[in-house]
Structures are given as structure tokens and as C-alpha cells.
Amino acid sequence: MKKTLLLAAAALLMQTAVFAQTTWKNDKAHSHVTFTITHLAVSDVDGTFKDFDATIVAAKPDFSDAKVSFVAQTASVNTENDRRDGHLKSEDFFDVAKYPTLSFVSTSIAPAGTGKYKLTGNLTLHGVTKPVVFDMVHRGTITNPMSKAPAAGFKVTGTIKRSDFGFGSKYGSPMLSDEVELSASGEFGQAK
Template sequence: MKKILILLAAAFSYTAASAQTTWSVDKAHSNVKFTVTHLMVSDVDGIFKNYDATITAAKPDFSDAKFQISIQTASVSTDNDQRDKHITSPDFFDVATYPTLTFTSTAITKTSDKHYKLTGNLTLHGVTKPASFDLWYRGTIQNPMSKADDAGFQLTGTIKRSDFNFGSKFGNAMVSDEVTIKANGEFGKAK
């Protein structure tokens, strides 16, 4: 009987330790931004207003985390109506044909305390390619309003437009091939 209880306790401990927790993005305290260089002399910033993101992880340091991000391309804003109309057109995002941009992580590797390399598949403009980003886990804290746990992250990195056949009519002299990505995310633990 004692052996059975020990086996049951071990099985319960393993199940509890490997249980996945889901975290959902708090859009009021998060953002997804990008920067390109115009005419090789001036940076132009943009933001996506409509997106969703979730994290699943079993470990409290998120070293086994899986990220899923989906962005509605029509929600792009560069704070200029004429430019926004152009970048949602077939010249760039072609939002009628490609309404979403997605990232699904495939691996996470710890590089130092609270810093990771996050790798996954990025789908933009109908093209899926591997992409890697730097991820800073900023910590977890109990939200004094909701009494639930909130975790903070910052994701940074660079992608190339040419890898995704994005804005191919416009060369590097007009709009930089490199696009800098920066996302700040606050995620609430599912109850």
C-alpha cells in the first residue's frame, strides 16, 4: 500500500510540474511597433492596433514558453493617413489578400538571466520564414487590481522585407530593407 501511495504522489507531482499555464496579452499595457528608414535619412515608426497573443508555459521562468502572436495588418498606423492608405495597399501589406501576420515560436533558448533567444515561424505577406528575436522576461508580479499574476516581456529584433517579398517595388534607398521590431507585452495568467 505504501508503494502505491508513493507512486501516486510521484505521478501527481509530475503532472502538476508539467501542467501548462496559459497567459493572455493585456492590450491596455502592451504594444507592437516597427521602424523603417525612409530615404536612408529618417526613421518612420509604425504600430499595430489590433493583435492577439498568448503564451503557454509550465516553468515559472518561462524557459519552456511557447508564444503565439496574430496581428491584423489593416490595423497598422504610422500616424499619417495618406501613408497608412499606401502601406495597406497591394504595394505593401495588401490587407485584402493577407489580413493577418503571425508568429508561432518553435524554440526558446536562455542566453542570460531573464534573457532568451526566441525562434519561430513568421508569416508575412503570404510567406513563412524562420525568424529569431531577443526576448527579455521582465518578471512576474501580482496585479494589485485583479489579484492575478501578470508577466512582462519585451521582444526586439530585425527582419528583412525582401525575405517576405514585401514592398518589393521599393528599393532600400526608398525604404530600408531592414525592419526593426519592438513589442512590449504584459500577460495575465489564466484563472
């Protein structure tokens, strides 16, 4: 009898945990993804992705159990220079015809201070998947005064080496830095 009660209680707890999870989607009007690379060791070039989607699934209000996924359309790369953007879309870099997306899927999250986390996951770029660690800050959760719906804010930052992904391998570090800084900031609402 005890075993039956314990099994029933465990099943109920598991079911409650599943139903308590909430899916959050980025608000595209209030979210952005940028990257920065150094050119000729003397100047930085910034770029963005105009077309991307991010999802966070969490059961805890502090997002300490968050699962994060992100997909960007590589053809949406924008550095405010048409010629450079065309080159970035070519086989020399993103090769958008062959690799139309870049993506990130988290594998774990660990606390790193109040509202701060180390977000570990797999980044897929240029057909190569590698583990990476990003810093994530939960900026807070509020009730949006206009929509009256919950809104949560996040910022994710980190640095990757493009050589790890075979990205732009024709261009060595004297031309372009191996390290690329990434930053994503966004407002998320609960998925309906």
C-alpha cells in the same frame, strides 16, 4: 511489476506536466507592437499595429520553456499618417484584402542570460513564412496590486529583412531600408 510501476509513474509525471502548464494572454491596455523602417536613408518612420493578440504557454515560472504565438490584423497598421497608412494597406505592401494577418509561432527558446532568451520561430508576413530569431526579456512576474492576479512582463525585439518576405518589393533600399526593426512589449495575465 517494476515495469508497471515505472509506466504508471511516467504517466503520472506526464499528466502532472500537462496540468502544470499555464496560458498567459496579453493585456491589450498595457501592450504594444511597433516597427521602424528607414525612409530615403535619412529618417526613421515608426508604426504600430492596433489590433493584435499574443499568447504564452509555460509550465516553468522563469518562462524558460515558453511557447509564444502572436497574430496582428494588418488592417490595423498605424503610422499616424492616413495617406501612408492607406498605401501600407494596399497591394504594394501588406495587401490586407489578401493577407489580413501577420503571425509568429515560436519553435524553440534558449537561455541568453538571466531573464533573457533567444526566441526562434516562424514569422508569416505577406503570405510568406520564414524562420526568425528574436531577443526576449522576461521583465518579471508580480501580483497586480489592483486585480490581485499574477501579471508577467515581456519585451521582444529583433530585425527582419522585408525582401525575405517579398514585402514592398517595388520600393528598393534607396527608398526604404530592407531591414525593419520590430519591438513588442507587454503585460500578460493568466487566461481564465
